[in-house]
Amino acid sequence: MTLEKRAAVSFHNLTLGYDRHPAVHHINGEVARGDLLALVGPNGAGKSTLLKGMVGQLKPLSGSLSLDGLRRTDIAYLPQQIDIDRTFPITVFDAVAMGLWHDIGAWRGLDRSRSLAVRGALHTLGLQDLGERSVGALSGGQFQRVLFARLLLQDAAIILLDEPFRAVDTKTVEDLLRLIDRWHREGRTVVAALHDLDQVRAHFPNTLLLAREVVAWGPTRQVLTQKNLAKSRQLTEAWDEHAEVCERGEASVERISA
Amino acid sequence: MIHALVDPFVDFAFMRRALVGCFALSLGAPPVGVFLVLRRLSLMGDAMSHAILPGAAIGFLVAGLSVPAMSLGGFIAGIAVVLLAGFVTRSTILREDASLAAFYLVSLALGVLIVSVKGSSIDLLHVLFGTVLALDDTALFLIAAIATLTMLTLAVIYRPLVLECFDPSFLDSVSRLSSPTHFLFLVLVVLNLVGGFQALGTLMVVGIMLLPAITARFWAQDISNMIIVAVAAAFAASFVGLLLSYYLNLPTGPAIILTSGAGYIVSMLIGVQGGLLWQLMPRKHLEA
Numbered sequence: 137m138t139l140e141k142r143a144a145v146s147f148h149n150l151t152l153g154y155d156r157h158p159a160v161h162h163i164n165g166e167v168a169r170g171d172l173l174a175l176v177g178p179n180g181a182g183k184s185t186l187l188k189g190m191v192g193q194l195k196p197l198s199g200s201l202s203l204d205g206l207r208r209t210d211i212a213y214l215p216q217q218i219d220i221d222r223t224f225p226i227t228v229f230d231a232v233a234m235g236l237w238h239d240i241g242a243w244r245g246l247d248r249s250r251s252l253a254v255r256g257a258l259h260t261l262g263l264q265d266l267g268e269r270s271v272g273a274l275s276g277g278q279f280q281r282v283l284f285a286r287l288l289l290q291d292a293a294i295i296l297l298d299e300p301f302r303a304v305d306t307k308t309v310e311d312l313l314r315l316i317d318r319w320h321r322e323g324r325t326v327v328a329a330l331h332d333l334d335q336v337r338a339h340f341p342n343t344l345l346l347a348r349e350v351v352a353w354g355p356t357r358q359v360l361t362q363k364n365l366a367k368s369r370q371l372t373e374a375w376d377e378h379a380e381v382c383e384r385g386e387a388s389v390e391r392i393s394a
Numbered sequence: 395m396i397h398a399l400v401d402p403f404v405d406f407a408f409m410r411r412a413l414v415g416c417f418a419l420s421l422g423a424p425p426v427g428v429f430l431v432l433r434r435l436s437l438m439g440d441a442m443s444h445a446i447l448p449g450a451a452i453g454f455l456v457a458g459l460s461v462p463a464m465s466l467g468g469f470i471a472g473i474a475v476v477l478l479a480g481f482v483t484r485s486t487i488l489r490e491d492a493s494l495a496a497f498y499l500v501s502l503a504l505g506v507l508i509v510s511v512k513g514s515s516i517d518l519l520h521v522l523f524g525t526v527l528a529l530d531d532t533a534l535f536l537i538a539a540i541a542t543l544t545m546l547t548l549a550v551i552y553r554p555l556v557l558e559c560f561d562p563s564f565l566d567s568v569s570r571l572s573s574p575t576h577f578l579f580l581v582l583v584v585l586n587l588v589g590g591f592q593a594l595g596t597l598m599v600v601g602i603m604l605l606p607a608i609t610a611r612f613w614a615q616d617i618s619n620m621i622i623v624a625v626a627a628a629f630a631a632s633f634v635g636l637l638l639s640y641y642l643n644l645p646t647g648p649a650i651i652l653t654s655g656a657g658y659i660v661s662m663l664i665g666v667q668g669g670l671l672w673q674l675m676p677r678k679h680l681e682a
Contacts, residue, residue: 218561
């Protein structure tokens with residue numbers, strides 16, 4: 137990728153995995169600032185692993201990753217496996233207000249302007265009437281809206297979403313996609329792991345096709361070709377308990393110039 | 395009627411001391427219990443109460459029935475078990491409940507062994523069941539100090555603690571407070587157990603921590619209200635339990651905990667948050 141813009145995240149021969157077994161390996165490239173990037177690939181392609189690596193939850197097995205001029209706290213991350221206790225007695229308002237952590241930390245209070253910001257986020261996600269409900273009373277789609285409202289308040293420069301639209305109806309998906317478009321217009325960097333290719337073609341200008349390594353990376357239309365998709369399915373192999381030590385220096389990757 | 399409720403405390407200093415001690419305990423322990431319940435660590439309170447036994451026993455051996463010695467011993471033993479269990483959890487495949495169980499069982503056996511070899515069975519009964527009617531000044535100050543420290547600490551770590559219960563991975567992604575919060579909270583658990591065991595004994599003290607907290611779940615929809623209800627329930631149980639023990643000549647610790655247990659059963663039946671009787675009387679659902 138040739139880029140005039142500064143990168144938000146750059147990968148340098150990055151390998152991530154568990155117990156020496158790589159889930160993705162030899163990733164090189166840069167996510168440009170302000171990019172709206174879809175992360176696509178079959179199950180087991182390493183999409184979640186790559187996102188975890190970007191937030192720093194997973195240390196690289198080799199290679200490295202840099203956030204150019206940004207800090208970890210500039211990243212907002214919506215994981216796929218959410219270990220949220222939905223029976224916890226907390227109101228929707230309070231759950232969403234936690235998104236202001238970067239601003240209020242552990243001790244500062246919610247003053248008027250911050251309360252208004254929380255109300256605004258609830259309104260944006262269509263949750264304005266549910267503020268006083270407890271989170272346990274919400275449907276799956278409503279709860280996903282709560283998580284997006286919290287993301288909205290986090291006001292992060294980089295937003296990572298791991299399959300944000302699972303088990304969510306079309307109306308909710310449309311609303312959430314509109315919010316993602318807004319983030320894109322505001323110049324934030326958004327990376328989302330997705331499965332619905334039509335959705336990706338319609339809303340995401342750039343795509344990274346992953347199959348344990350980079351298959352193709354560039355403008356969505358040129359990445360999501362039959363040839364590339366077939367290749368990505370072949371490359372995603374099963375976990376091999378007795379895999380040999382990887383001697384490869386750099387992956388052979390089809391590069392597409394933007 | 396008023397006389398029956400007030401006179402025992404007016405007439406007898408030991409009853410007043412017991413009431414003050416139990417009220418102080420009721421300010422610190424139930425809020426800690428609320429967080430234990432919400433983190434699904436209810437049984438950890440029980441495990442920890444056993445873990446402090448050998449420390450208390452060693453303190454007893456060194457200094458006799460001395461409150462500071464036994465408390466310090468109990469505190470050290472409790473923190474040691476917390477740290478060891480935490481270390482094993484982080485560095486092996488064992489989960490926290492399993493590693494904690496392993497250490498507290500060893501600790502309990504050690505405690506019983508020390509007390510039985512060196513002390514009499516009367517002493518063992520003191521440690522296990524407490525002596526709420528014989529609280530001296532030192533014990534009262536200790537309980538009050540622990541209650542104060544608990545409330546201050548909870549105020550400081552409240553937000554990260556709530557977040558750690560509700561959405562731990564989010565807390566991890568926005569701050570580094572997760573581990574210190576967890577550790578401080580475990581220190582509070584140990585401190586309150588140590589503070590309570592003079593009065594109620596190592597076995598019963600968990601009752602005043604957890605029963606009011608569990609009761610509160612049936613009355614409050616939001617965590618701050620839950621804490622208020624839990625403290626109120628503990629106050630009521632202390633007061634009623636002491637009176638019952640006075641009039642019916644019952645052992646005090648069990649009387650207080652049984653009163654608290656009765657409160658739990660009543661709440662389970664008629665509590666507004668999912669009480670059983672409300673479920674038996676289906677009301678028509680609302681428009682939205």
